Amino acid sequence: MMKHSIAVLPGDGIGNEVVPAALEVLHTLADLHGGVKFETTSFPWNCDYYLEHGKMMPDDGLSILKDFEAIFLGAIGDPSKVPDHVSLWGLLIKIRREFEQVINVRPAKLMQGIQSPLTSPKDFDLIVVRENSEGEYSEIGGRIFRGDDEIAIQNNIFSRRGVERAMRYAFQLAQKRRNHVTSATKSNGIVYTMPFWDEVFQQVKTEYPDVQTSSYHIDALAAFFVQRPQVFDVIVASNLFGDILTDIGAAIMGSIGVAPAANINLNGKYPSMFEPVHGSAPDICGRGIANPIGQIWTLKMMLDHLGLDELGSVLLDAIEGVTNDGIKTPDVGGKASTQEVVEGIIARLR
Numbered sequence: 202m203m204k205h206s207i208a209v210l211p212g213d214g215i216g217n218e219v220v221p222a223a224l225e226v227l228h229t230l231a232d233l234h235g236g237v238k239f240e241t242t243s244f245p246w247n248c249d250y251y252l253e254h255g256k257m258m259p260d261d262g263l264s265i266l267k268d269f270e271a272i273f274l275g276a277i278g279d280p281s282k283v284p285d286h287v288s289l290w291g292l293l294i295k296i297r298r299e300f301e302q303v304i305n306v307r308p309a310k311l312m313q314g315i316q317s318p319l320t321s322p323k324d325f326d327l328i329v330v331r332e333n334s335e336g337e338y339s340e341i342g343g344r345i346f347r348g349d350d351e352i353a354i355q356n357n358i359f360s361r362r363g364v365e366r367a368m369r370y371a372f373q374l375a376q377k378r379r380n381h382v383t384s385a386t387k388s389n390g391i392v393y394t395m396p397f398w399d400e401v402f403q404q405v406k407t408e409y410p411d412v413q414t415s416s417y418h419i420d421a422l423a424a425f426f427v428q429r430p431q432v433f434d435v436i437v438a439s440n441l442f443g444d445i446l447t448d449i450g451a452a453i454m455g456s457i458g459v460a461p462a463a464n465i466n467l468n469g470k471y472p473s474m475f476e477p478v479h480g481s482a483p484d485i486c487g488r489g490i491a492n493p494i495g496q497i498w499t500l501k502m503m504l505d506h507l508g509l510d511e512l513g514s515v516l517l518d519a520i521e522g523v524t525n526d527g528i529k530t531p532d533v534g535g536k537a538s539t540q541e542v543v544e545g546i547i548a549r550l551r
């Protein structure tokens with residue numbers, strides 16, 4: 202019997218609706234499979250915890266989480282209780298940074314039964330691998346003078362180590378998929394870091410001769426995501442470019458409520474963290490209509506990461522079976538509740 206220890210952080214708002222829903226699915230999968238068990242431990246660290254304790258998690262929070270194999274997170278943030286920058290930096294960003302989760306992975310695909318806003322959507326199925334630790338989001342730079350003389354400088358950081366590991370991750374992922382990697386660049390306008398990015402891409406690609414490659418400037422690539430997303434398999438991008446592309450990816454799927462994500466630690470020193478793209482959705486919280494698919498697809502990403510790819514594929518098939526049957530929450534044009542979608546998925550798994 203393989204046991205996996207998972208730390209669960211439902212967080213705020215609909216996190217407390219979609220995370221328990223996803224755990225029901227997880228335990229069903231384990232029951233059906235037989236050879237695997239998930240030991241889930243839930244931690245109540247969220248904005249209510251902050252109101253009581255003056256912090257988002259206990260001082261030894263990170264050392265508690267460190268020993269788990271993976272972290273499964275809902276959403277953090279409730280601006281009616283705690284300012285967003287306090288809740289975000291007090292928990293989510295702390296985990297991503299301290300646990301060296303240097304890659305952010307976000308798939309997007311046309312889901313059966315869910316309408317894409319694209320007018321003639323083709324059958325796209327892509328994954329963006331976003332460098333998650335450096336690039337444009339650096340803390341190096343500064344501001345000087347005020348008024349008409351004011352100057353702001355923000356430095357981009359691209360290290361060979363950081364770029365290579367993101368690219369290698371993308372190539373290895375492509376080898377498990379359709380063997381194609383696209384690089385998001387802008388070496389025509391950004392004359393130091395992006396030519397460096399291109400050079401590293403050319404070097405890394407020689408390590409994976411079986412994988413086809415292409416390279417586009419980010420502006421054109423953003424347009425292609427809308428015009429012909431079906432041509433892409435894996436896309437590797439810097440922190441900023443990846444951030445923008447993944448929002449387009451979520452948008453063309455039809456709802457932020459279905460989009461999954463993973464923050465991956467590559468050196469094995471700390472756990473990776475799996476969380477949907479959406480936030481705590483205070484506007485629909487408590488009504489039982491939150492779409493659980495983003496959280497459940499996130500679960501599939503966690504299963505893949507734990508080496509349980511077969512369970513992951515079975516789960517994705519069950520999700521699409523249910524959307525194809527029209528059992529859908531209101532954000533994707535249906536009338537079903539969170540619980541009805543979950544029951545549909547569980548019924549299909551059984």
Ligand code: NAI
Nearest residue numbers: 276277278279280285458479480481482484485491492532
């Ligand atoms: P949001 O993603 O929570 O909501 C945006 C819109 O999408 C809302 O209309 C919401 O009802 C809808 N929506 C989101 N998830 C849905 C789902 N599963 N099913 C159906 N509809 C869904 O973003 P918003 O409103 O900007 O942020 C709310 C709070 O969440 C803030 O405190 C924000 O900081 C936090 N947040 C946290 C994130 C995280 O934990 N990673 C990510 C994004 C926002």
Ligand code: MG
Nearest residue numbers: 444445447448
């Ligand atoms: Mg974003």
